[in-house]
Amino acid sequence: MTPDLMQSGAERWARARQRAAVHGGSGGRAAPLAHPVAPGAIDTSHGCILYVDDVHVSFDGYKALNGLCLNIALGELRAVIGPNGAGKTTMLDVITGRTKPDRGSVYLGTTIDLLRWREPQIAAMGVGRKFQKPTVFERLTVWENLELALAADKRVRSSITFRLSAPQRARLVELLELIHLEAHAQRPAGALSHGQKQWLEIGMLLAQQPRLLLLDEPVAGMTDDETERTAQLLRTLKGQHTLVVVEHDMAFVRAIADQVTVLCDGAVLTEGGFEQVARDPRVIEVYLGR
Numbered sequence: 001m002t003p004d005l006m007q008s009g010a011e012r013w014a015r016a017r018q019r020a021a022v023h024g025g026s027g028g029r030a031a032p033l034a035h036p037v038a039p040g041a042i043d044t045s046h047g048c049i050l051y052v053d054d055v056h057v058s059f060d061g062y063k064a065l066n067g068l069c070l071n072i073a074l075g076e077l078r079a080v081i082g083p084n085g086a087g088k089t090t091m092l093d094v095i096t097g098r099t100k101p102d103r104g105s106v107y108l109g110t111t112i113d114l115l116r117w118r119e120p121q122i123a124a125m126g127v128g129r130k131f132q133k134p135t136v137f138e139r140l141t142v143w144e145n146l147e148l149a150l151a152a153d154k155r156v157r158s159s160i161t162f163r164l165s166a167p168q169r170a171r172l173v174e175l176l177e178l179i180h181l182e183a184h185a186q187r188p189a190g191a192l193s194h195g196q197k198q199w200l201e202i203g204m205l206l207a208q209q210p211r212l213l214l215l216d217e218p219v220a221g222m223t224d225d226e227t228e229r230t231a232q233l234l235r236t237l238k239g240q241h242t243l244v245v246v247e248h249d250m251a252f253v254r255a256i257a258d259q260v261t262v263l264c265d266g267a268v269l270t271e272g273g274f275e276q277v278a279r280d281p282r283v284i285e286v287y288l289g290r
């Protein structure tokens with residue numbers, strides 16, 4: 001946590017306490033201020049779900065991340081682009097606990113210091129990650145894959161015995177529609193096309209209700225039609241989930257993202273709307289110059 005963030009958090013808290021004192025006894029309106037965030041919950045009261053500050057990662061002296069800073073707002077769909085070797089995957093590795101940086105800060109909400117946690121705990125906190133290659137259970141049906149993913153969510157595991165409850169079943173049906181696989185529910189996942197497997201894996205992540213979803217090149221290897229459907233899917237998710245999408249396919253990035261971050265040499269080169277970023281001479285230079 002930077003001194004600035006600590007200071008603004010302390011000031012916000014002081015103001016909240018003052019309001020609570022003024023409005024004490026006002027029919028319980030001030031009561032939530034006593035516990036603004038449940039223990040372990042992600043505090044997004046300031047609107048930011050991910051805060052990455054001055055992160056450095058070296059591999060044998062090579063600086064894969066070199067002072068990376070990134071703020072992701074709650075409900076945002078952010079695309080991260082950059083030439084090969086810019087540090088995009090390393091960034092995802094740091095956020096998910098796979099790689100520990102040499103220095104820097106990575107916070108989920110205002111209070112959860114992700115650098116203190118390992119990969120499984122970070123996933124359990126609601127950070128879902130989709131790798132480039134789809135990883136589904138090929139011999140199980142599409143429905144069974146989703147069912148398993150739902151069971152992996154600790155919040156619902158205790159309620160799963162022999163059968164899904166009606167709301168859980170309804171949720172899986174809803175997910176199937178969302179990922180365009182309602183007609184394939186009983187097919188083995190191994191029989192799906194590459195694009196359909198990618199959608200299934202996104203559905204499996206969604207079944208676990210992630211707060212922050214990180215997608216690494218989700219449309220690599222997809223047909224144009226599959227890419228367009230994936231863009232539709234991600235646009236639908238925007239707002240309900242926060243998404244960070246690392247991608248090389250510029251037409252796809254243009255179709256999905258409001259904000260684009262360009263990485264180069266392990267740091268942010270520029271950020272902005274797609275058109276603004278695409279016109280930036282520095283961006284053109286790093287893409288064409290390599």
Ligand SMILES: Nc1ncnc2c1ncn2[C@@H]1O[C@H](COP(=O)(O)OP(=O)(O)OP(=O)(O)O)[C@@H](O)[C@H]1O
Nearest residue numbers: 059062063064082083084085086087088089090091
């Ligand atoms: N485990 C590692 N050991 C050594 N070097 C690594 C390791 N992981 C990444 N690197 C190097 O760090 C740099 C950044 O790699 P990274 O994979 O994060 O880039 P990227 O932007 O995701 O690239 P691409 O678009 O090609 O996937 C690269 O030069 C890469 O070779």
